[in-house]
Amino acid sequence: MAASEYLDERIETATHEEIQKLQDARLAKQLDYLFVRSVFYQEKFRAADLRREHYRCLGDLQRFPFTTKEELRESQAAFPPLGKHIAADLDDIIRVQSSTGTTGKPSFVGLTRRDAEVWTKATARSFYTQGLRKPDIVIHAAGLTLFAGGLPVKDAIEFAGAMFVPIGTGASEKALYAIQLLKANAMHCTPSYAAYFADWVRREAEIEPRELGLKKIFCGAEPGAGIPAVRAKLQADWGARVTEGLGNADMVPIIFSECPDQSGMHFNVPEYVFAEIVDPESGESLPIETGVTGELVYTSLERECVPLLRFRTRDRVTVLGTECRCGRTGFKLRCVGRMDDMLIVLGVNVFPSAVKDVVSGFHPQTTGEIQIVLDEPGPKVAPPMKVVAEYADAACDLTALRTEIERKIKAVLTVSASVNLVAPGTLPRYEMKGQLVKKAYENKVAV
Ligand SMILES: [Zn+2]
CATH class of the missing domain: 3.40.50.12780 (ANL, N-terminal domain)
Structure with missing residues (x-):
């Protein structure tokens, strides 16, 4: 049948x-x-x-x-x-x-x-x-x-x-x-x-x-x-x-x-x-x-x-x-x-998954792995939003790639981002759910 x-x-x-x-x-x-x-x-x-x-x-x-x-x-x-x-x-x-x-x-x-x-x-x-x-x-x-x-x-x-x-x-x-x-x-x-x-x-x-x-x-x-x-x-x-x-x-x-x-x-x-x-x-x-x-x-x-x-x-x-x-x-x-993952940059709602989508779109120049770094607890984020992204082996001009990704994030998500490109394999991989946001403020040492 x-x-x-x-x-x-x-x-x-x-x-x-x-x-x-x-x-x-x-x-x-x-x-x-x-x-x-x-x-x-x-x-x-x-x-x-x-x-x-x-x-x-x-x-x-x-x-x-x-x-x-x-x-x-x-x-x-x-x-x-x-x-x-x-x-x-x-x-x-x-x-x-x-x-x-x-x-x-x-x-x-x-x-x-x-x-x-x-x-x-x-x-x-x-x-x-x-x-x-x-x-x-x-x-x-x-x-x-x-x-x-x-x-x-x-x-x-x-x-x-x-x-x-x-x-x-x-x-x-x-x-x-x-x-x-x-x-x-x-x-x-x-x-x-x-x-x-x-x-x-x-x-x-x-x-x-x-x-x-x-x-x-x-x-x-x-x-x-x-x-x-x-x-x-x-x-x-x-x-x-x-x-x-x-x-x-x-x-x-x-x-x-x-x-x-x-x-x-x-x-x-x-x-x-x-x-x-x-x-x-x-x-x-x-x-x-x-x-x-x-x-x-x-x-x-x-x-x-x-x-x-x-x-x-x-x-x-x-x-x-x-x-x-x-x-x-x-x-x-x-x-x-x-909703708990949503960030707000100058009144604009941004989901980390949308940032990942933009960066993944640059494959094979990027691996698609990203991390948004928060220096203060969200959801409000002071611009530019800090994004760490991995370049991939096919990338040759990293300065141009970085500028292109920042331009694309601005065009698609209407927020300013500063992109830091790191070597492939630098960002953590997850075997269960991924973590697209790094809460850097949690590791700050009180002075
Ligand atoms: Zn259907």
């Missing part, structure tokens, strides 16, 4: 009206559950003077308050083990995962059996959208512990009928051995690792990465694979199609995922999550239209343990389209970074 284009065609190609009807019914049911089972939301609703009858249709959701990560963290600290936002009995929780803790301590998330099944189905659909098919052999070069990109991904890849090979991080030798022995054709990892591993394979095994035969690289956990110049370099290095996914442990491990058209990540789990894009300052819900930029906000539509209402992700996204050649009807976006 020929493999289908979709894992769940009915949902993935449904009309806007069909999805709206489905989400409306599911949200009503989820709210019934919250009003009865969640002490956390009962208190929030009381404080906002909201009753169940205030929700009649999807449009009413905007009357309901946001939920922030800080609230969940406080709830967990004050009411251990999992906070008063858990709405299921502890006895019914079969697993605990956690967010990766980019800011502060990791927060734990419980899953009931039903929640775990939803995660598996949703995440499998995301990989399928990215082109995973039986009998792919997938090297998992990422953590398997509390990380939501670990065990839930294992469940999803196995559910889709592909072979899952758990390598973990910091194990490039094992990854290389497994690829060669099993003739693996796919890999799941962060884009930072895909770049690191390509360099490692060249240096340590003296093999060109593309000779290893990987054809599909599924990336996640950080922006990168969707940054045009970064993707182009990864694809050239590996001879593979690189796609990306976006989600989180608080909702569903992968909620948005890119199809082989590579024109942005589709929202493709609409029966489990309701997605909004809001203005980060005013909190106003924005229309889902091409070009709209804002913060992603999620509402659970089918969750037993930790159903969340209007959860602010701090992910800054741009809508890239509402149609696609693949036939999926879920809108498409790209994540430009975490």
Whole structure:
């Protein structure tokens, strides 16, 4: 039987009206559950003077308050083990995962059996959208512990009928051995690792990465694979199609995922999550239209343990389209970074990933590795923004290259930067998530 284009065609190609009807019914049911089972939301609703009858249709959701990560963290600290936002009995929780803790301590998330099944189905659909098919052999070069990109991904890849090979991080030798022995054709990892591993394979095994035969690289956990110049370099290095996914442990491990058209990540789990894009300052819900930029906000539509209402992700996204050649009807976006990573130079917002995109565009004269150096805590940065970038072996006139990069940053990002070019291999490489900002002020010695 020929493999289908979709894992769940009915949902993935449904009309806007069909999805709206489905989400409306599911949200009503989820709210019934919250009003009865969640002490956390009962208190929030009381404080906002909201009753169940205030929700009649999807449009009413905007009357309901946001939920922030800080609230969940406080709830967990004050009411251990999992906070008063858990709405299921502890006895019914079969697993605990956690967010990766980019800011502060990791927060734990419980899953009931039903929640775990939803995660598996949703995440499998995301990989399928990215082109995973039986009998792919997938090297998992990422953590398997509390990380939501670990065990839930294992469940999803196995559910889709592909072979899952758990390598973990910091194990490039094992990854290389497994690829060669099993003739693996796919890999799941962060884009930072895909770049690191390509360099490692060249240096340590003296093999060109593309000779290893990987054809599909599924990336996640950080922006990168969707940054045009970064993707182009990864694809050239590996001879593979690189796609990306976006989600989180608080909702569903992968909620948005890119199809082989590579024109942005589709929202493709609409029966489990309701997605909004809001203005980060005013909190106003924005229309889902091409070009709209804002913060992603999620509402659970089918969750037993930790159903969340209007959860602010701090992910800054741009809508890239509402149609696609693949036939999926879920809108498409790209994540430009975490709101917490955003820098402000003379009132202009700059995401470190955008700087990396500009510098990577100078490949093969640059390696694409950068670091923005902050002398004072952000987000405000006094111009010129200090950027350290690695030149590559193909660079000959470093003075001209530096001037060109500074000019391009000014033209594309409208901020002044001073670029310091350093030798290839000088900047740190990361096997998990990359660090594009160096907080130089943290190492300052007090006088
Ligand atoms: Zn598509």
